Amino acid sequence: MIRLTDDEIRFFRDNGYLIKRGVLDPDLMSEARDSLWANAPDSRRRDDPDTWIGAWKPEDESDDPKSLRKGTRWNFRLLGGEEFMVNLLPADPNVHGMAEQLLGEGTIPVPTRMRGIYCTFPYGDVEKKGYGCHVDAHPFHLGVVGYIDDVPPEGGGFCVWAGSHKTFYQDFHSQYKMEPKDCHEEHRRQVNDSPHTDCYGSAGDIVFWHHRIGHMAGHNYSRQIRQAVLCDYRKRDLDTTQDEPPQDDMWRDWDGIRSLNERDNG
Numbered sequence: 156m157i158r159l160t161d162d163e164i165r166f167f168r169d170n171g172y173l174i175k176r177g178v179l180d181p182d183l184m185s186e187a188r189d190s191l192w193a194n195a196p197d198s199r200r201r202d203d204p205d206t207w208i209g210a211w212k213p214e215d216e217s218d219d220p221k222s223l224r225k226g227t228r229w230n231f232r233l234l235g236g237e238e239f240m241v242n243l244l245p246a247d248p249n250v251h252g253m254a255e256q257l258l259g260e261g262t263i264p265v266p267t268r269m270r271g272i273y274c275t276f277p278y279g280d281v282e283k284k285g286y287g288c289h290v291d292a293h294p295f296h297l298g299v300v301g302y303i304d305d306v307p308p309e310g311g312g313f314c315v316w317a318g319s320h321k322t323f324y325q326d327f328h329s330q331y332k333m334e335p336k337d338c339h340e341e342h343r344r345q346v347n348d349s350p351h352t353d354c355y356g357s358a359g360d361i362v363f364w365h366h367r368i369g370h371m372a373g374h375n376y377s378r379q380i381r382q383a384v385l386c387d388y389r390k391r392d393l394d395t396t397q398d399e400p401p402q403d404d405m406w407r408d409w410d411g412i413r414s415l416n417e418r419d420n421g
């Protein structure tokens with residue numbers, strides 16, 4: 156059983172994200188990679204890394220939301236509801252158990268699907284691009300990004316602006332919906348001027364992230380395809396808490412963090 160230490164929970168509280176290494180099941184990761192390649196257009200060949208570089212050919216681009224292929228991205232959502240995909244991430248007892256350590260035991264139903272496998276292909280030999288954060292628009296509490304293949308530094312890993320969850324939590328009229336206050340754009344500019352953290356890692360590593368942290372999918376200057384699986388955890392009471400304004404205690408809905416704070420404050 157893999158669980159978070161108190162120090163890891165404090166790290167998440169203070170930084171808005173946490174990397175946990177070597178969590179995902181190797182057999183399920185392998186099944187996910189196989190299914191990805193089974194659905195790849197012929198122009199990308201698993202045994203020929205040269206075919207992984209650069210944007211899709213126009214004829215291979217797709218607007219289908221279940222398999223969105225544009226530029227150097229491929230959001231493959233088709234199998235997100237398959238049992239092996241759900242077991243790979245949201246229903247994994249370690250991942251779900253750690254989420255409950257943060258949000259409270261028994262408070263998070265196991266999602267019936269994950270977002271899918273999100274790929275960023277290697278950019279190839281291009282000039283380096285800028286970084287800019289966003290906050291996700293849909294209501295949830297805790298996001299998880301898992302890597303099903305190695306993601307080297309500057310290899311398209313999930314990028315976060317550590318600590319920005321504290322600013323952005325107050326930037327919306329409600330706790331969980333996308334109703335930004337006027338100050339949000341200015342705050343976003345300020346956060347963008349600060350350094351980001353590249354959450355690179357190995358196959359099996361996961362990143363927990365707070366729903367209001369500024370983040371983006373990193374640019375991929377490696378030779379690898381960034382292959383990430385994503386899921387969102389929502390507490391059972393999200394329907395009633397999502398319209399409430401930001402609370403004085405931003406951790407009010409996070410039972411695990413609240414109790415840690417109470418213990419720390421004696």
Ligand SMILES: [Fe+2]
Nearest residue numbers: 289290291370
């Ligand atoms: Fe996002």
